[in-house]
Amino acid sequence: LTPAQQRARARRGEGPQLREEILDAAEALLVRTASEDAVSIRAVAEAVGVTPPSIYRHFEDKTHLLFEVCVRSFGRLADEVVAAEVPGDPIATLAAQARAYVRFGTEHPEHYRIMFMGNQELTPAQYAEELLTENSAFGRVVSTVREVLASGRARPEVVEAGELQASLLVWANVHGLTSLLVAKPNLPWPDRDATVEHLIDRCLHGILR
Amino acid sequence: LTPAQQRARARRGEGPQLREEILDAAEALLVRTASEDAVSIRAVAEAVGVTPPSIYRHFEDKTHLLFEVCVRSFGRLADEVVAAEVPGDPIATLAAQARAYVRFGTEHPEHYRIMFMGNQELTPAQYAEELLTENSAFGRVVSTVREVLASGRARPEVVEAGELQASLLVWANVHGLTSLLVAKPNLPWPDRDATVEHLIDRCLHGILR
DNA sequence: TGTACATCAGTGAACGCGCGTTCACTGATGTAC
DNA sequence: TGTACATCAGTGAACGCGCGTTCACTGATGTAC
Numbered sequence: 478l479t480p481a482q483q484r485a486r487a488r489r490g491e492g493p494q495l496r497e498e499i500l501d502a503a504e505a506l507l508v509r510t511a512s513e514d515a516v517s518i519r520a521v522a523e524a525v526g527v528t529p530p531s532i533y534r535h536f537e538d539k540t541h542l543l544f545e546v547c548v549r550s551f552g553r554l555a556d557e558v559v560a561a562e563v564p565g566d567p568i569a570t571l572a573a574q575a576r577a578y579v580r581f582g583t584e585h586p587e588h589y590r591i592m593f594m595g596n597q598e599l600t601p602a603q604y605a606e607e608l609l610t611e612n613s614a615f616g617r618v619v620s621t622v623r624e625v626l627a628s629g630r631a632r633p634e635v636v637e638a639g640e641l642q643a644s645l646l647v648w649a650n651v652h653g654l655t656s657l658l659v660a661k662p663n664l665p666w667p668d669r670d671a672t673v674e675h676l677i678d679r680c681l682h683g684i685l686r
Numbered sequence: 687l688t689p690a691q692q693r694a695r696a697r698r699g700e701g702p703q704l705r706e707e708i709l710d711a712a713e714a715l716l717v718r719t720a721s722e723d724a725v726s727i728r729a730v731a732e733a734v735g736v737t738p739p740s741i742y743r744h745f746e747d748k749t750h751l752l753f754e755v756c757v758r759s760f761g762r763l764a765d766e767v768v769a770a771e772v773p774g775d776p777i778a779t780l781a782a783q784a785r786a787y788v789r790f791g792t793e794h795p796e797h798y799r800i801m802f803m804g805n806q807e808l809t810p811a812q813y814a815e816e817l818l819t820e821n822s823a824f825g826r827v828v829s830t831v832r833e834v835l836a837s838g839r840a841r842p843e844v845v846e847a848g849e850l851q852a853s854l855l856v857w858a859n860v861h862g863l864t865s866l867l868v869a870k871p872n873l874p875w876p877d878r879d880a881t882v883e884h885l886i887d888r889c890l891h892g893i894l895r
Numbered sequence: 896t897g898t899a900c901a902t903c904a905g906t907g908a909a910c911g912c913g914c915g916t917t918c919a920c921t922g923a924t925g926t927a928c
Numbered sequence: 929t930g931t932a933c934a935t936c937a938g939t940g941a942a943c944g945c946g947c948g949t950t951c952a953c954t955g956a957t958g959t960a961c
Contacts, residue, residue, distance in 0.1 A: 485757070486904060486905065486955090486957095487904060487905085487957095488904095488955075488956090488957070491904090492904060492905095494850055495904085495905090512805070517713075517946075517947065518947080518948060518949085519947070519948085520946095526904055527904095527905075527917070527923090528905070528907075529947080529948085530905075530906070530907085530950080530951090531904075531905055531906080531951085533948095533949075533950090534903095534905075537944075538948080538949080539947095539948065539949095543887060548749075550899070566769050577799070590861045591868075593865075593866075593869055594865065594869055595869065596721070596869075604877065610881075615687055632891075634887075635888070638884050641876055642881065643861075644878075645744075645875075645876070645881060645885075646884065646885055646888055647861035648862070649858075649859055649866060649885060650858055650860070650862055650943080651858060651861040651865060652862045652865070653857070653858035653860070653861045653862020653865070654854075654858040654862070656861070656862070656865050657802075657857070657858060657861060660802055660804065660805075661802075666854075667850055667851060667854070671851075671899095672854060674852065674856065675847050675851050676854075676855055676858060678843075679844070679855055679889075679892035679893065680888075680892060682841075682890035682891070682892045683888035683889060683890075683891045684888065695923075695938065696936095696938085697923090697924070697925095697937095697938060701936070701937060701938095702938095704937085704938090726913075726914065727914080727915060727916085728913075728914070728915085728916080729913095736937095736938075736939090737938070737939055738915085738916085738939075739916080739917080739918090739938075739939070740937075740939080741938085742916075742917090742939055743936095743937070743938075747913065747914095747915080747916080786902090823919095831957060880906095
């Protein structure tokens with residue numbers, strides 16, 4: 478998807494196919510340039526091999542285009558968090574989900590930046606609610622935390638504070654580490670994996686009896 | 687510092703005074719508009735009551751101007767973290783510093799965004815090192831953690847992992863919560879103070895024996 | 896089987912905008928003689 | 929005490945840029961009769 482100087486015109490019913498190519502190009506541009514600013518309507522159009530006005534046949538405006546890119550990313554993060562589940566072992570699941578979360582963020586820093594570190598006006602209002610849905614990454618963590626609390630292995634004060642507080646705790650931990658790594662990649666961090674394991678370890682010790 | 691349509695020309699030795707006014711205006715603009723993009727050379731010049739080229743007499747370019755704004759903010763955050771110290775009680779100090787940190791971030795969200803959530807190229811290279819200096823907010827936290835570890839009240843595995851890992855743990859916690867609040871102010875968060883206390887509580891439980 | 900026509904995908908040119916930055920300048924201020 | 933002059937703070941006009949978006953259009957594609 479790097480340079481496409483010209484592009485064959487789509488046949489009658491095949492217009493929507495360009496829509497996907499636009500999203501792919503926008504995402505590729507984001508990854509390649511590692512800069513949200515580089516994802517302009519014009520740059521996306523050029524990458525796809527089309528003129529700028531064509532974009533508007535498929536997306537209302539730039540905000541909606543970027544929003545769609547976000548939606549895909551949120552879906553992919555959720556997929557990875559789900560894939561990390563260890564059936565029947567909520568504590569192992571929580572640790573694995575934490576690892577998956579940090580990995581996603583460090584492997585896709587610009588996605589992560591847009592998703593969790595940008596100004597929220599970048600995306601339509603609906604998105605704030607979607608973020609906390611049952612199927613979102615955070616929603617899956619809440620489910621896991623709920624199982625941990627129900628397993629009887631959590632400290633009483635954590636149970637009392639409720640699953641939302643406990644989930645926020647976990648989220649703050651993994652997001653905190655992830656976003657520091659994303660925002661300041663050049664600081665002299667200690668070994669990433671060791672840091673992640675230590676963080677998960679301490680976080681679980683704070684939650685479990 | 688809101689609108690200054692015209693401005694008296696400074697006397698001979700008083701040029702450097704405009705420099706401070708420019709910084710104040712840039713910061714006020716940042717706070718008022720809550721958007722980094724709104725802080726343009728032209729907007730700052732207008733706020734100060736001066737033409738754009740004047741800025742270049744005091745700052746090499748836009749990056750250096752924004753960098754100076756950052757330096758001030760880092761200094762102020764460090765001051766607040768220092769002010770939170772409780773002499774002779776490193777554990778109480780750690781909790782108080784965590785509270786001060788989160789408060790700073792939520793009260794100055796746009797500063798916080800620039801300092802810890804933006805793209806790092808915004809600031810000269812020297813800044814990465816300065817960030818971890820003894821006198822920085824993080825440097826103060828490292829000091830406090832060092833005292834906690836030395837006090838004999840920390841868990842052996844935390845002592846073994848070292849003060850840097852333990853400090854990162856604390857930083858990831860408070861930064862994680864702060865940056866979520868800053869990035870997603872419109873999500874239905876539970877009560878902020880209760881969340882902060884719970885977070886500090888659990889974090890300390892993970893560290894102390 | 897042939898033709899008129901509606902639809903659809905995409906184009907080319909232009910709009911107005913705000914931006915960072917440069918350049919040659921102006922005119923007040925202080926200093927040296 | 930008066931005057932020539934260097935310095936300093938700031939100006940006015942312009943540069944080139946890339947941007948999001950709009951508008952009237954073109955020409956291929958499929959469909960109806």
